[in-house]
Amino acid sequence: MLNDQEINRAAAQLADYRRSDALSRILDHYAVLIDDYKRLKSDYEEERESREKYKQMAKDQERNPFVLFLVDGDGYVFNESLVAKRGEGGSIAAQLLNDEINASLRKKGLEHCQVMVRVYANVAGLSKALAKTGLVGGESRSLSPFIASFNRSYGLTEFVDAGDLKENADFKLRALLRLYADNTQCKHIYFAACHDVGYISELMPFSGNSTKFTLVSTPGVRFHDEFTKLGMGIDEFRAAFRHSSLDGVLPYRQPNGTAIKPATAQSKPNPPFKQPLGIAPPITNSNDEPRPVCLLHSFGKCRYGKTCKQLHVDPQRSNPQQLTDLSSPPSPSPSGKAMMRMASPVDPSIVLANLPKSDNIPDGRVAVNSNNYRLDPYQPPVSPDTISRLKARVDKRRVCNNLHLLGMCEAGDRCEYDHSPLDDEFLPALQWLARSQPCPRRGACRIANCFTGHVCQNLECKQRGGKMFCRIPYLAHLEPMAVVSYVPGLQKQRKAASSSSESSTPPGARSALPA
Structure with a gap:
């Protein structure tokens, strides 16, 4: 129970509080703070929205370069x-x-x-x-x-x-x-x-x-x-x-705006130039007009054969004197111009036979041609029956190229591909299918055990007049297949079970077989 003195003191404090009107000032100040907060929040939201738009715009600008x-x-x-x-x-x-x-x-x-x-x-x-x-x-x-x-x-x-x-x-x-x-x-x-x-x-x-x-x-x-x-x-x-x-x-x-007419036969000829790799230059003689060389025939078979309007020249020859002579006078063409009979096409298998054998490539080195372009070891053709039976297994689950071609897989049990044993007869087929996938580094690849393809070894490739689709770039078909030197490779890994692997997998290509 309060005594009289405490009651009087409390009454005096209440009277002072009423006279000072402190609550009114506090409420007014609080109202001002709320208005300031609303304004700052609005400014913040606008700034954040602008920043998000800028970040999205910058992200979009980096997309699809x-x-x-x-x-x-x-x-x-x-x-x-x-x-x-x-x-x-x-x-x-x-x-x-x-x-x-x-x-x-x-x-x-x-x-x-x-x-x-x-x-x-x-x-x-x-x-x-x-x-x-x-x-x-x-x-x-x-x-x-x-x-x-x-x-x-x-x-x-x-x-x-x-x-x-x-x-x-x-x-x-x-x-x-x-x-x-x-x-x-x-x-x-x-x-x-x-x-x-x-x-x-x-x-x-x-x-x-x-x-x-x-x-x-x-x-x-x-x-x-x-x-x-x-x-x-x-x-x-x-x-x-x-x-x-x-x-x-x-x-x-x-x-000064004046024009120079294109060169004519009497004008100064253009400086000599180098033909695209593997393509012989156009051939002429005193009686014939220049005719371009058939690109397809220069590295294989042309689907038009003798009816092709372009010259069929041995890709290993660039000298017109090495062409076969006419056994009879040339018959005039519909235009009245003489035609030349060229040498028979070169068998693509003969050209591919110039590729190095895997046993001849020094350990840790890469074979290159005269253009410093990477060459793959020669891969003997694999029977379609073997490839079909391998694909029948792959239809159930894709095999791991790292394990079967390199002898090791860093992912181990976490690997999404099949690690179960592979019959010996399927190994060449697996190597063949891996070589059919182009290496993203193309001919500049120097990874010694890269098992993807750098040159095409498919005799039925459509680039050689066949009917099979080829993923290897077109220019790779024109590269000389002869080895000039063996250059040092990078990060050579040793195969535990077999020495038939020559390459390593590029990123994201642990299985080269189709799904």
Whole structure:
């Protein structure tokens, strides 16, 4: 019970509290704090939303990176041997060009990027110029079969008819150049239009970002000296484009705007050039017009045989004097020109027999050819019956290549592939199927025990005139198969159970067999 003194003190405190109005001030201050909190929260939410949008935009910019290959098709004309093949030549041209681009990207560390090819040309005018050389027919757009085949070879590869006006192709290339030069998803731009000095003004603003650009040169087009002053990289692409000038295409332009006509028979010839690997040069004599060499026959069998319009030349020979002589006078062709009978095609098995035997490759080393390209040990053909029986087992569960080809698997019991014993008769079949999968490092691979393929050893490959689909890149079929040296390999692993393995698995390829 409170005494009177305590009661009086409490009453005095209550009266003081009522006179000071402290609760009202506290409530007002609290209301101000709530308003400030709401405003700060709103600002924070806006800032967070902006930051999330920026992070998402940056993430999207790193998704699906690609490189752009721009071609002025009026000046950079495709190889005559490819154009003459019409539809078939278009797909080969697309493959050759993409292989060359991918080889260049590997040097730049951009092999993870997709390749977008855009070729713009006056198709009617180009067809007319090519018709004069006899490579295509006299129709207004006789190059169309070649273009259609080129376009359907790769999803991001397009040959576009820019129209009949002279500057249409220039207009399209300039627009795409400005669009993608500042696009962060576009990691690199190849520019194949260095025959025309008019493009200098378009490239000049990007000279500060010269590492993003590569200027393309080719033996058939004179590379303008002014382009070298931009400080951009320069790469030469030889396989897909012509090695000589073509009358009727856009001429070379000097800085003052005057044009120099393409070289004629009386003008100074172009400097000598090197043919694509494995392909013999066109052959002529005093009575015959030049004819391109058949690409398919140069490394195997051509499906057209004697009816092929291209020259059939032994790929091991480049001297026209080594051709077989005519046993009778040549009969005139429908055009009235003489035809030559060439030597019989070389059996692909003879060419592949030049590959090294696995026992001849020193331990820890890699066999390379004259181009420093990786060669695989010779793999004897495996009977289809053995491969079929191996695939019947694989249908149940895919086998582990690391264990069966290298003798070890780091994943052990955690490996998702089959580790159960494999019959000895299936080992060559497993090696054969592993070699049918292309190595992502291509001919630059130096992993000594890499068991994926670097060159094609399939005699029925469609690139050799057969019917079987081949995953090995086209240019790998043209590489010389003879060993020049054995270079040191990397991280050689020893096989515990057998010495028949020559390679190691690339990342993510522990089982090369199809599912």
